[in-house]
Amino acid sequence: MGLIPKLPVAEWIDTATEWTTDTFEFLFDFIKEDFGDFIEIVAEDWLMGIPIWLFIIVVGVLAFFVSGKKLGLTAFAVIGLWFIANQELWEELMNTFTLVIFASLISVIIGVPFGIWMAKSKMAEKILTPVLDFMQTMPAFVYLIPAVAFFSIGMVPGVFASVIFATPPTVRFTNLGIRQVSHELIEASDAFGTTGAQKLFKVQLPMAKKTIMAGINQTVMLALSMVVIASMIGAKGLGQTVITGLQRAEVGTGFVAGLGIVILAIIIDRFTQNLNTQRGD
Amino acid sequence: MKRTIINKKEEVRDVPIIQVENLSKIFGKNAKKATKYLDEGLSKDDILEKTGNTVGVNRASFDVEEGEIFVIMGLSGSGKSTLVRLINRLIEPTEGSVYIDGQDLAKMDSKDLREVRRQKLSMVFQRFGLFPHRTVLENAEFGLEVQGIDKNERKEKAKKSLEMVGLGGYIHQFPGQLSGGMQQRVGLARALANDPEVLLMDEAFSALDPLIRKEMQDELLELQESMKKTILFITHDLDEALRIGDRIALMKDGRIVQIGTPEEILVNPANDYVEKFVEDVDRSKVLTAENIMKRPETVDIQKHGPRTALERMRKEGLSSIYVTDAKRNLHGYVTADDVSHAVKQDADNLKGILRTDVPRVEPQTPMQEIFDIIHDSPVPVAVIEEGKLKGVIVRGAVLAALAGSEVNLNGFDS
Numbered sequence: 125m126g127l128i129p130k131l132p133v134a135e136w137i138d139t140a141t142e143w144t145t146d147t148f149e150f151l152f153d154f155i156k157e158d159f160g161d162f163i164e165i166v167a168e169d170w171l172m173g174i175p176i177w178l179f180i181i182v183v184g185v186l187a188f189f190v191s192g193k194k195l196g197l198t199a200f201a202v203i204g205l206w207f208i209a210n211q212e213l214w215e216e217l218m219n220t221f222t223l224v225i226f227a228s229l230i231s232v233i234i235g236v237p238f239g240i241w242m243a244k245s246k247m248a249e250k251i252l253t254p255v256l257d258f259m260q261t262m263p264a265f266v267y268l269i270p271a272v273a274f275f276s277i278g279m280v281p282g283v284f285a286s287v288i289f290a291t292p293p294t295v296r297f298t299n300l301g302i303r304q305v306s307h308e309l310i311e312a313s314d315a316f317g318t319t320g321a322q323k324l325f326k327v328q329l330p331m332a333k334k335t336i337m338a339g340i341n342q343t344v345m346l347a348l349s350m351v352v353i354a355s356m357i358g359a360k361g362l363g364q365t366v367i368t369g370l371q372r373a374e375v376g377t378g379f380v381a382g383l384g385i386v387i388l389a390i391i392i393d394r395f396t397q398n399l400n401t402q403r404g405d
Numbered sequence: 406m407k408r409t410i411i412n413k414k415e416e417v418r419d420v421p422i423i424q425v426e427n428l429s430k431i432f433g434k435n436a437k438k439a440t441k442y443l444d445e446g447l448s449k450d451d452i453l454e455k456t457g458n459t460v461g462v463n464r465a466s467f468d469v470e471e472g473e474i475f476v477i478m479g480l481s482g483s484g485k486s487t488l489v490r491l492i493n494r495l496i497e498p499t500e501g502s503v504y505i506d507g508q509d510l511a512k513m514d515s516k517d518l519r520e521v522r523r524q525k526l527s528m529v530f531q532r533f534g535l536f537p538h539r540t541v542l543e544n545a546e547f548g549l550e551v552q553g554i555d556k557n558e559r560k561e562k563a564k565k566s567l568e569m570v571g572l573g574g575y576i577h578q579f580p581g582q583l584s585g586g587m588q589q590r591v592g593l594a595r596a597l598a599n600d601p602e603v604l605l606m607d608e609a610f611s612a613l614d615p616l617i618r619k620e621m622q623d624e625l626l627e628l629q630e631s632m633k634k635t636i637l638f639i640t641h642d643l644d645e646a647l648r649i650g651d652r653i654a655l656m657k658d659g660r661i662v663q664i665g666t667p668e669e670i671l672v673n674p675a676n677d678y679v680e681k682f683v684e685d686v687d688r689s690k691v692l693t694a695e696n697i698m699k700r701p702e703t704v705d706i707q708k709h710g711p712r713t714a715l716e717r718m719r720k721e722g723l724s725s726i727y728v729t730d731a732k733r734n735l736h737g738y739v740t741a742d743d744v745s746h747a748v749k750q751d752a753d754n755l756k757g758i759l760r761t762d763v764p765r766v767e768p769q770t771p772m773q774e775i776f777d778i779i780h781d782s783p784v785p786v787a788v789i790e791e792g793k794l795k796g797v798i799v800r801g802a803v804l805a806a807l808a809g810s811e812v813n814l815n816g817f818d819s
Contacts, residue, residue, distance in 0.1 A: 312534035316548040317523035404579035
C-alpha cells in the first residue's frame with residue numbers, strides 16, 4: 125500500500141469543477157439568472173395566479189377524462205388537492221410541481237435523442253450504458269455539490285441535480301423501445317424505400333411509444349423523489365417543509381408535507397400511465 | 406456479357422426484368438476470403454469448418470422474365486429467404502450482381518437503391534410485416550406516403566388496391582383486428598399500391614392455415630391474370646410451388662440445384678435430392694393429359710372399311726378404335742362388336758356404325774380431372790386439340806403416371 129501514495133483524485137475533480145465554473149461562467153450565469161427568473165414566473169405568477177378552487181376543478185375534470193370516465197382518480201385528485209390547500213401548503217405544492225415539470229421536461233428533451241442515438245449505434249450503446257449506470261448509482265446528494273458550484277443555491281441547481289438523476293430511465297427505455305421493434309417491420313420499412321428519418325418517425329418511434337412513455341413515467345417519479353434532496357440547496361417547495369420539520373423535530377409538519385408529496389406523486393403517476401395508450405392495441 | 410440498359414417503359418425490353426449472376430452471400434467475418442472456397446467448389450459444411458463462415462447463398466444465377474411467376478423453393482436453411490433479400494438488398498451481397506431492368510442493384514448508392522425499392526420492387530412478408538399502429542388504409546398507403554405522394558391521391562390508390570384484394574370494407578380497422586388471411590391481403594395490397602414491376606413474396610402464405618393458403622393461392626393467380634406482374638415467390642411447400650409457379654428454382658445448401666417448369670422438375674429431377682423432394686408430390690395436380698397420352702391407333706374414315714378396322718383391332722388387342730380423316734380430325738370411334746357385325750353384313754364403310762359420344766379432354770387438362778372422365782368411359786379418352794386427335798389415354802397410363810413412371814414430357818411426335 126505504501127508504494128503508491130494516495131492519489132489526489134478529489135483534488136483533480138475540484139480543479140476540473142473550478143475550471144468548468146470559471147470557463148462557462150457566462151453560460152451558468154445566464155441560466156441562473158434568466159432560467160431562474162422564468163421558473164419563478166411559472167411558479168409564482170402563472171400557477172399560483174390560478175385560484176385554488178379553479179385549479180382543483182380543472183385537475184378533477186382532466187382526471188375524469190384521462191382515466192376513462194372513472195370516478196376513482198377524480199375523487200382522489202380533488203380530495204387530495206383540497207387537503208393540501210387545507211394544510212396551507214398550496215404555494216409549496218406549486219413550487220414542487222414546477223420543479224418536477226421542469227426537471228422532467230428537460231430530462232425528456234435530453235433523454236429521448238440520446239435513447240435514439242443509443243438504439244441506432246452499437247458504439248453509442250457501449251459508451252452510454254456505463255454512463256447511465258454511473259448516473260443512477262451515484263448517491264443523489266453528490267450531484268448537489270457541483271450544482272451549487274455552477275448555479276449557487278435556489279431552484280436552478282435543484283432542477284440541474286434532478287435532471288442528472290432522472291434522465292437515465294428515459295434514455296434506457298427509448299433505446300429499449302426502438303430495439304424491440306420487430307425485425308420484420310424494419311425490413312418492411314426498408315423494403316418500401318424509407319429514409320432513416322422516415323423509418324424513425326413513421327415506424328420506430330410510434331411503435332416504441334409505449335415503452336418510451338413508461339420510461340418517461342419513471343423519469344417523472346425520480347424527479348419527484350429528488351424534491352426533498354433538492355430543497356437542501358434552496359429549492360422551494362414541499363421538500364423545504366419536510367427539512368424544516370426535521371430541523372425542528374416536528375414529526376407532524378414533516379409528515380403532512382410528505383403526505384403532500386405522495387398525493388402529487390400518485391396524481392402525476394396515474395395521469396402519465398393513463399395517457400400511455402397506443403393506436404391499434 | 407453485353408447488356409442493353411433500359412429505363413424507359415415504352416421501349417421494348419430485351420433483357421429479362423431480373424437477372425441474377427453469380428450471387429453469393431457469406432455470413433461472418435472475412436466473408437470475401439471465403440468466396441474463393443466457393444469457386445473451388447467446397448460445400449457449405451466444409452467452408453463452415455475451414456473459416457467459420459456460413460454460406461447463405463452460393464453463386465446463384467437465374468433470369469426472371471416479365472410477367473412470370475418464378476418460385477424459389479427449398480427447405481428451411483436452404484438460403485431462399487436470404488436470396489430474396491439479396492435481390493432488394495435488405496441483405497448486402499458478398500459477391501455477384503442483381504440486375505433489375507438492366508441496372509446493377511449491388512453497385513447502387515443508397516439513394517438510387519431507395520428509388521428502385523420505391524418504384525420497382527415491393528415485398529410481401531411471411532409474418533405480414535404490417536404496422537400495428539396504422540389502420541389498414543394507412544398500411545396500404547405506406548409505400549406511397551414514403552414517396553411523398555399527395556395525401557388524397559395516395560389514399561385513392563391505396564383504397565383501390567385494398568378493394569382489389571377484397572378488403573374495401575375494412576380500411577379503418579387495425580391489423581390486430583383482422584384474421585391472418587385478411588392481414589396478408591393487406592400486405593399484398595400494400596405491395597400492389599405502389600404499382601411495382603416486381604413483387605417479392607417471401608413465404609407469403611406459409612403462416613396461413615391450409616384452406617386459407619389455398620384460397621390465397623387461387624386469388625393470387627386470379628389477380629395475376631389481370632396484373633401480369635413479375636412475381637418472385639419464395640416457399641418451402643412444393644405443392645404450392647407447383648401450383649403457382651411458371652418456373653421453379655430448387656435450392657439446397659445455398660445452391661440452386663435445378664430450374665425448370667413444374668413438369669420438368671417432376672418428370673426429370675436433376676439429381677437425387679430433387680427426386681426425393683418430388684417423390685411425395687401429388688402428381689395428379691401437376692401432370693396433364695399431354696404427359697400421359699399414348700399414340701392413338703386410328704382408321705381413316707375415307708380410306709378404311711370395317712375389315713381394316715377389325716384387322717387393326719385384332720392386331721393391337723383393342724375393343725374399340727378411333728376414326729379420323731386424313732387430317733387427323735376426329736370423327737368418332739367404332740367398337741369391335743359393331744365392326745364384326747358390319748363385316749358380316751358386307752358394309753363397305755364405317756359411317757353406319759360410327760359412334761360420336763367421345764370422351765374428350767385437351768392436352769392441358771390436369772390429370773386430376775381425367776380420373777372422373779376415364780372412370781365412366783368404356784373407351785380410351787381422346788386428347789383433342791383444335792378438333793384434331795393428338796393421342797389417347799388409357800386407364801393403365803393414368804395409374805402408371807401416378808406411380809411415377811412412363812411419363813412423356815413433351816408429348817410425342819404425331
